[in-house]
Amino acid sequence: MIEAEGLTKRYGTKLAVDHVSFRVEPGQVTGFLGPNGAGKSTTMRMIVGLDRPTAGHVEVNGKPYAQHHAPMHEVGSLLEAKAVHTGRNARNHLRALAATHGLPGKRVDEVIEMTGLAAVAKKRVGGFSLGMGQRLGIAVAMLGDPRTLILDEPVNGLDPEGVKWVRTMVRYLADEGRTVFLSSHLMSEMAITADQLIVIGRGRIITSGPVQEVIDRTSGTSVTVRSPQAAQLAERLAGEDVAITVIEPGHLAVRGLEAAQVGEVAAREGLVLHELTPVRASLEEAFMTLTADDVEFHSASGSPHASHATEGAQA
Numbered sequence: 319m320i321e322a323e324g325l326t327k328r329y330g331t332k333l334a335v336d337h338v339s340f341r342v343e344p345g346q347v348t349g350f351l352g353p354n355g356a357g358k359s360t361t362m363r364m365i366v367g368l369d370r371p372t373a374g375h376v377e378v379n380g381k382p383y384a385q386h387h388a389p390m391h392e393v394g395s396l397l398e399a400k401a402v403h404t405g406r407n408a409r410n411h412l413r414a415l416a417a418t419h420g421l422p423g424k425r426v427d428e429v430i431e432m433t434g435l436a437a438v439a440k441k442r443v444g445g446f447s448l449g450m451g452q453r454l455g456i457a458v459a460m461l462g463d464p465r466t467l468i469l470d471e472p473v474n475g476l477d478p479e480g481v482k483w484v485r486t487m488v489r490y491l492a493d494e495g496r497t498v499f500l501s502s503h504l505m506s507e508m509a510i511t512a513d514q515l516i517v518i519g520r521g522r523i524i525t526s527g528p529v530q531e532v533i534d535r536t537s538g539t540s541v542t543v544r545s546p547q548a549a550q551l552a553e554r555l556a557g558e559d560v561a562i563t564v565i566e567p568g569h570l571a572v573r574g575l576e577a578a579q580v581g582e583v584a585a586r587e588g589l590v591l592h593e594l595t596p597v598r599a600s601l602e603e604a605f606m607t608l609t610a611d612d613v614e615f616h617s618a619s620g621s622p623h624a625s626h627a628t629e630g631a632q633a
């Protein structure tokens with residue numbers, strides 16, 4: 319269980335995490351979803367005591383991380399998916415860590431087995447691929463058999479097989495009753511992997527809840543319309559809650575109205591339709607909509623707002 323209350327981190331003038339409160343329950347996979355720079359890593363670092371909160375507090379399994387006598391048994395974390403620069407082989411690297419923390423040597427073999435590292439356990443860690451490095455990072459996190467796991471972007475840079483492995487692994491660990499908290503900037507990945515979502519943007523929690531509920535709340539539908547009289551139709555459809563994007567001349571995307579409503583307006587006005595198709599927004603579009611105002615940097619060529627509307631547009 320992780321419980322954060324008013325958790326805040328300021329770096330100079332930058333408010334990286336802004337009074338966030340949330341609870342991550344055991345027995346479930348909870349996804350921490352947000353665009354780059356949203357504050358995910360900073361929040362996770364505060365949970366494991368690597369960053370000191372400017373305000374607020376956070377507890378893991380009922381206590382601040384630093385107050386646990388055997389922290390590796392309480393919390394395992396993968397915070398930077400970087401290769402470990404050491405000349406040691408994987409097994410010796412894990413053995414050294416186990417010895418430092420008073421953990422039994424046989425646990426090293428267990429985590430090597432669990433993370434599929436057996437074939438490379440005698441290889442130098444410095445030469446590991448990103449995927450193997452990631453598995454090793456998870457092996458390190460699992461070493462103390464922790465009740466809570468915190469994984470920052472664990473699937474970043476992994477091949478499809480590695481992504482699937484992480485997904486299966488976190489599911490298994492949650493089913494064992496552990497608390498699993500993992501971050502990602504990919505809605506599609508979280509939709510498959512997580513049970514619960516906490517969505518963050520610009521240091522603030524935007525929404526949270528069961529994955530399907532968050533998706534349903536955000537992924538509105540739009541209607542694709544093709545008409546040789548698109549300009550007139552756009553004028554007739556325009557309204558306060560209606561957003562119309564001109565995809566190209568004669569081709570509109572309409573948000574805020576059902577296909578039937580668009581068809582009725584067209585019929586009433588005597589305007590010809592060549593196509594009228596309801597389109598469910600993809601997960602990534604839903605995520606963009608959710609965080610559009612909360613991304614730190616918009617790309618110059620097309621901001622996340624680009625899929626939004628030009629109200630009352632002329633075709």
Ligand SMILES: Nc1ncnc2c1ncn2[C@@H]1O[C@H](COP(=O)(O)OP(=O)(O)OP(=O)(O)O)[C@@H](O)[C@H]1O
Nearest residue numbers: 329332334352353354355356357358359360361614
């Ligand atoms: N040590 C630091 N000093 C100054 N600013 C920082 C520091 N660490 C993070 N930040 C800033 O705080 C904000 C949140 O960063 P953070 O790394 O927590 O976001 P994130 O959601 O994990 O993004 P990413 O996926 O890109 O790592 C960003 O604006 C970042 O530039």
